[in-house]
Amino acid sequence: MVVLLLTVTGLCVIASLLLIPYIRRYAAAGVCTSSARLDGKTVLITGANSGIGKETAWELAARGARVIMACRDLVKAETAAQEIRADTGNEQIIVRKLDLADTKSVRQFAENIMKEEKMINILINNAGMIMLPYTKTVDGFEIHFGVHHLGHFLLTHLLLDFIKKSSPARIINVSSFAHNFGRINFKDLQSEKSYSAGLAYCQSKLANVLFTRELAKRLQETKVIVNSVHPGTVFTEITRHSSALTLVWKGLSFLLKTPREGAQTSVHCAVAEELQEISGKHFSDCTPAFVAPQGRNDETARKLWDVSCNLLGIQWD
């Protein structure tokens, strides 16, 4: 019994030590130090009406960018846009409807953007959620995989030629440290045989890392770079679907990053001059970060790409 208790305590201590760098608020280490301006550039951010996305929009608007906030809820998005316009004095904040859980909405959105806009210099695939009970997207995909991976995969595919024409350009996929606990279960990608909301989240965040890796390879001859990001553990409303997780988040809030701090790594990847040639990497606290072995597997990345194309009925060579 004593041995068991000591072992469990020891494991908890080791786990805490390993996790501390990922949950602790880095007052200085995680701040984007670049002073690059984005006047004349256009940025598109998904899920920009709250949390990390909203603060990313604020930061990039303050640097002079035209910011397109791609959101599900137009009322919330317009309220957030008004705040950003008032705070930054930048009137170029555009709100557009996008539901990543519906491929028709993604297609309509991309079509409208390419008609309305002259360029997209920075695409930030940020929208997300966690701990939903088993839910399917409009097209029948498991919600975490469908929104985080397939929705953003399709959006990027549809906009890529337009982004290439706007280059130099950058794509940022907001993933998570949670990718470390993920596995791509090709035998049950939609978690129909067994479902765990946590594992579905981890699988989808691993998919973000693998997508980044494969896309970077395919963009080698272009002036478009793509990187993934762990924003830190951030006190946002992302826990809204789980009251237990919301309690934990509130209890730990003094340790967690604020949304503004959580936006820093996305901002860094979007603007830092020294990243102009850096692609296919993963960042945390504005520095290159560890990628789990399953996130570095080229065969899995290629297979996931092909399977994603099949699921979405698209050709993307």
Ligand SMILES: NC(=O)c1ccc[n+]([C@@H]2O[C@H](COP(=O)([O-])OP(=O)(O)OC[C@H]3O[C@@H](n4cnc5c(N)ncnc54)[C@H](O)[C@@H]3O)[C@@H](O)[C@H]2O)c1
């Ligand atoms: N908060 C954290 O600790 C943390 C840690 C690691 C990674 N992340 C990632 O950061 C990103 C932003 O999360 P956040 O913490 O700011 O949460 P948040 O809930 O504040 O913001 C997520 C946004 O995504 C939007 N969204 C969700 N589903 C959508 C859909 N189908 N179509 C369009 N928009 C949709 C929401 O409306 C919301 O505006 C997510 O990808 C999340 O996985 C967050």
